Amino acid sequence: MAAEREPPPLGDAEQTDFRELEDGEDLFISTASTLESSPSSPEPASLHAEDISTSNGPKPAEISLEDDREDLFAEATEEVSLDSPEREPILSDEPSPAITPVTPTALVTPRIDPVMFERCKEELEEEANGDSFDIDISVSDPEKVGEGMNAYMAYKVTTKTSLSIFNKKEFSVKRRFSDFLGLHSKLASKYMHIGYIVPPAPEKSIVGMTKVKVGKEDPSSAEFVEKRRSALERYLERTVKHPTLLQDPDVQQFLESSELPRAVSTQALSGAGILRMVNKAADAVNKMTIKMNESDAWFEEKQQQFENLDQQLRKLHTSVETLVCHRKELSVNTAAFAKSAAMLGNSEDHTALSRALSQLAEVEEKIDQLHQEQAYADFYLFSELLSDYVRLITAVKGVFDQRMKTWQKWQDAQAMLQKKLEAEAKLQYANKPDKLQQAKDEIREEIEEWEGKVQQGETDFKQISKTIRKEVGRFEKERVKDFKAVIIKYLESLVQTQQQLIKYWEAFLPEAKAIA
């Protein structure tokens, strides 16, 4: 870690290796604030300097320990081999002296570590960007604009923040669904191929939107709009939570500027849309043909973990959707029973019993309301979170795929370089002196070009690997936070339901006892 702290001995050449330099500083948001001032990216440079002979993927030891530590604490059971534990003491200037030096054995210590680390990480992040998480976004007031098939819903996006990157402290704009899609599309094209997990936008729904356009004022279209509004809000919240994305001018423009150019390319049948589909297909094919020699167990393990997680979350999502459906049914049936009980009470000729039956009907009616509310909670808390995460994991998997592509590009460059070297060697033994020099020069040029490309490829690969590690660490942390928060909220909703139930039945009991 020492390399990180000192101004790196960089030459300009190395700096140009990193095309995404404008994001370079973002890589260090999570580290101590002292680093903010460093404009370049010392880490990759040091990696580059040390790593000359690796043929594939950076060895774990060479990745900044910062990332290692993230991994260690995020997945306590992991085995990341640390070749240089002596780096640890230098971490002392971070505000977390409580963290014990990490050795492989420490990896399997009890849960205390992750919690500790999490707290420290938050402290770090807060320190690093003082007000980095002081931004609050809400999506509200859906309004139908226009008529017929050209109609659309406009949503008010309100931002409250004290961050310096914004011009005001509080501001709102009107956006439509395709604007959100446009934002996502831009972010994805900028960041996904270098390994950033870009939160996916909410899904399109032709059926839902058509109903709204056609102007049906029924509860199901109101539900649809609410579902979408909530999804859009969650989407924006996730996007701005990402420190890199928050810095992106497109995001800022989206939140701030009153006029936004129509994102036509998000339409499914536009030229861009068709291009996207073609690319997706091509990607799928490529994925099948790329056979990567994974020398980094971390990635293999992670991919497997995400596969498993994906599977289970999908299963859970389906089960929860069924629960929502059944709960709604229960509400309907309870209401029907309530009415029926009221009728029965009416026809009962014993006065006290008649009254009790009417009371029963009232209780059941209230309970039906309870069921409805609980179904609402089931859905918005639980089910939607799960569907968000299913889509997020698809984005994560996409990022892993990008890494594979980057690796492939590197390999291809190497193969090309090899060919050129062989060609050069052949020329050495050729016997045409007059053409030779010219050909030799040409080949020399090409070789230099390809050597550069190979270096670039390698660096890109290492970079994306590093970014992914960080992103995954961040993602896991967010995931843990999200799920914990939702589980607690959900339990609280269940608690409330039970408390209400108790109230209702307690009120009814004396009525039942009063039947003489």
Add this chain to the structure above:
Amino acid sequence: MMQEGLDDGPDFLSEEDRGPRAVNVDLQTDATLQVDISDALSERDKVKFTVHTKSTLPNFKQNEFSVVRQHEEFIWLHDSFVDNEEYAGYIIPPAPPRPDFDASREKLQKLGEGEGSMTKEEFTKMKQELEAEYLAIFKKTVAMHEVFLCRVAAHPILRKDINFHVFLEYNQDLSVRGKNKKEKLEDFFKNVVKSADGVLVAGVKDVDDFFEHEKTFLLEYHNRVKDASAKSDKMIRSHKNVSEDFNRIAATLYTLGTQDSTDVCKFFLKISELLEKTRKIEARVAADEDLKLADLLKYYLRESQAAKDLLYRRGRALVDYENANKALDKARSKSKDVLLAETSQQVCCQKFERISESAKQELIDFKTRRVAAFRKNLVELAELELKHAKGNLQLLQSCLGVLKGEL
């Protein structure tokens, strides 16, 4: 095999609440004749009930004895009451419904077929649930058969019936064959005629206010109970569905918890455990609602039908009486067969009056029983709902406490 501990969690439902005691009727059991079903055995496609009698009456050879009876024999007894003219003026206790394990058996079979497609835990859990369901249905059918016998034993006239005594005492198979096709057809026609007549008879306005009121009341009441019974069934089924969903969710959360290597795995495991427990409570809520509410409504559906049948019989007797009167007048005017007509009229009159008298008492008793049963069940329903909700709340709150501490 009737008393089985289903819960390994806290005791939310004591065994008395689930006992097969006749809860739908408030009966005065007196020492001279006490009947209950002390045991039951479920075989392939039939259930064998052990009917246990304790009596101080001289008619029986012993003071305490038991016999084994099957459903068909209960039906035979019931039908013998219905067919007996002497009992025309009484509400005949409704026959218990046939034990129906088909649905449950089908589910168990389907589960067996689908065994390969689910994890071992899931399978065991579902099997346990289906077994519990089977047991619940079993208990119910025992209860319903018992109620029938108790009603007969409590009725001052019916308890003296000779067929009833044979039923209780004769320790051999009664060889009651189920009705053959011809008899079933006869029954069908009888019912058709009856319902047509029922309409006829119901149309005739009764001189007696009491009966007029009862007629109107019963007709409406019967329909509404039918509706309430159906709706309560639907509601309870939804309730069961919800609790089953929690089962699946708990299982998946458990898998997630074991797979996850982050901090949140503890959350998953804890909430999976909670949902399991909460689901059990929800299932019991549904079962209790079934027992206290749905069964109550079903029973009174059958009893109100029996009461309607009584009214019909009285109505028939009234029509016969009025016809006899007309015949007498006709005979007198023609001065032909007057004595015959007179006797016939007398008989009809007596029959009618006898039925009216006992019917009045029966209907009053019916109301008393009904009110008492509803009161008992509604109170118990509310108490059980409260008990479960409180238990649920406790579980949820303690889990929340633990999880919030883990944050």
